[in-house]
Amino acid sequence: MPDSPLLSVYRRSPTIMARGDGCYLFDDKGKSYLDFATGIGVSAFGHCNPRLIAAIEAQSRQLWHCSNLYHTPPLDRYAARLTANTFADKVFFCSSGTEAVEAGIKAIRRYHYRRGESHRIRILVAEGAFHGRTLGALSACAHAPSREGFGPLLEGFDVVAFHDIAALEAAIGDNTAGILLETIQGEGGIRSHSPEYLQKARKLCDTHGILLALDEVQCGFGRSGTLFAFEQAGIVPDIAMLAKGIGGGFPLAALLLSDHAASGMEPGSHGSTYGGNPLAMAVGDAALDLLLEKGFLAHVGEMGEALGAALAALGQQFPHVFSGSRGNGLMQALIPARPESRYALSDALRERGLLVAPAVGGVIRLLPPLVVQPAHIEDAARMIADVAQSHFPA
Numbered sequence: 028m029p030d031s032p033l034l035s036v037y038r039r040s041p042t043i044m045a046r047g048d049g050c051y052l053f054d055d056k057g058k059s060y061l062d063f064a065t066g067i068g069v070s071a072f073g074h075c076n077p078r079l080i081a082a083i084e085a086q087s088r089q090l091w092h093c094s095n096l097y098h099t100p101p102l103d104r105y106a107a108r109l110t111a112n113t114f115a116d117k118v119f120f121c122s123s124g125t126e127a128v129e130a131g132i133k134a135i136r137r138y139h140y141r142r143g144e145s146h147r148i149r150i151l152v153a154e155g156a157f158h159g160r161t162l163g164a165l166s167a168c169a170h171a172p173s174r175e176g177f178g179p180l181l182e183g184f185d186v187v188a189f190h191d192i193a194a195l196e197a198a199i200g201d202n203t204a205g206i207l208l209e210t211i212q213g214e215g216g217i218r219s220h221s222p223e224y225l226q227k228a229r230k231l232c233d234t235h236g237i238l239l240a241l242d243e244v245q246c247g248f249g250r251s252g253t254l255f256a257f258e259q260a261g262i263v264p265d266i267a268m269l270a271k272g273i274g275g276g277f278p279l280a281a282l283l284l285s286d287h288a289a290s291g292m293e294p295g296s297h298g299s300t301y302g303g304n305p306l307a308m309a310v311g312d313a314a315l316d317l318l319l320e321k322g323f324l325a326h327v328g329e330m331g332e333a334l335g336a337a338l339a340a341l342g343q344q345f346p347h348v349f350s351g352s353r354g355n356g357l358m359q360a361l362i363p364a365r366p367e368s369r370y371a372l373s374d375a376l377r378e379r380g381l382l383v384a385p386a387v388g389g390v391i392r393l394l395p396p397l398v399v400q401p402a403h404i405e406d407a408a409r410m411i412a413d414v415a416q417s418h419f420p421a
């Protein structure tokens with residue numbers, strides 16, 4: 028659609044998606060697509076999940092919006108449950124991942140300011156990181172093309188080499204306020220920070236009196252097979268950001284903080300008109316119910332193993348197309364032998380009936396709904412094999 032009125036900031040496919048049901052999307056002509064992109068890791072419980080529909084329908088008859096001037100039952104209930112089930116003592120609600128990152132950056136700076144150390148403003152971030160698109164969050168991204176032409180960006184971010192613990196330690200100075208990392212980089216190409224690295228980062232933060240913030244917008248909320256990916260390293264951050272999957276498709280994000288990390292924030296220091304609105308709270312609460320159901324995270328872990336094994340087999344079968352695969356839980360990637368081919372491959376897979384998400388980091392991401400079943404994974408593997416065979420002959 029060359030004359031679309033939409034601002035051309037996306038590489039949008041011409042397909043018109045009309046409807047979703049479980050693990051499938053349907054276009055305006057009725058063609059079905061197995062959705063292993065899930066709107067970039069968002070539709071965690073499948074499309075039009077009946078439990079989420081029931082929650083939003085019921086709330087839509089009670090109250091849509093009344094701002095943060097008041098408490099509401101869904102706000103208080105969801106905040107209580109989210110903190111009871113996580114490391115957090117405090118939560119701030121907003122509507123997107125980038126807003127959660129912004130709020131986190133502000134909380135880190137304010138924490139030191141209130142302790143009389145206002146020189147501590149710098150935050151260490153990792154090469155390949157993606158934290159969002161607002162000017163603050165963008166300043167925390169190390170990806171040059173998405174920053175180009177938008178300067179001056181926010182001062183105070185130091186980029187360290189990916190997964191280099193010596194570099195991280197060496198980068199800490201008198202003005203360092205915190206470390207911000209995606210536990211598993213998403214846009215950067217599904218690259219995991221190892222448990223050892225995360226444990227060392229935790230230790231460095233404790234030693235230097237700085238805050239550890241983990242951006243779990245993409246890898247959190249069950250996607251890795253645990254509620255947070257950082258649990259697998261046996262550590263607890265001071266701050267974590269959640270978004271994408273937590274609303275099951277409804278715009279919702281949360282900044283989670285320990286009491287300690289939250290200590291700089293007070294009335295007037297931050298806000299969001301839509302943050303914590305009753306519709307989002309009701310859906311988030313229902314999504315949390317689904318995630319905490321007995322056996323759910325174990326299911327994610329098992330499906331993650333199955334998908335990881337299927338992708339590894341495809342890499343071996345078609346080495347001229349895929350140089351390998353990697354991932355954690357249901358956050359997986361196929362690595363194209365030629366990184367540029369990720370878009371052509373993703374287009375061909377869509378034609379074949381499988382939706383995937385190419386990433387800036389040169390990989391093809393597979394982020395199925397967490398409710399995916401073995402038959403879906405087998406279907407996906409078959410479609411990938413077909414595309415590898417017919418579109419990219421040896």
Ligand SMILES: *Cc1c(COP(=O)(O)O)cnc(C)c1O
Pocket residue numbers: 122123124125126128157158159160209213214242243244245246270271
């Ligand atoms: C998607 C993403 C964001 C930004 O979230 P938006 O909802 O698009 O603002 C931030 N951090 C990570 C790790 C992400 O994957």
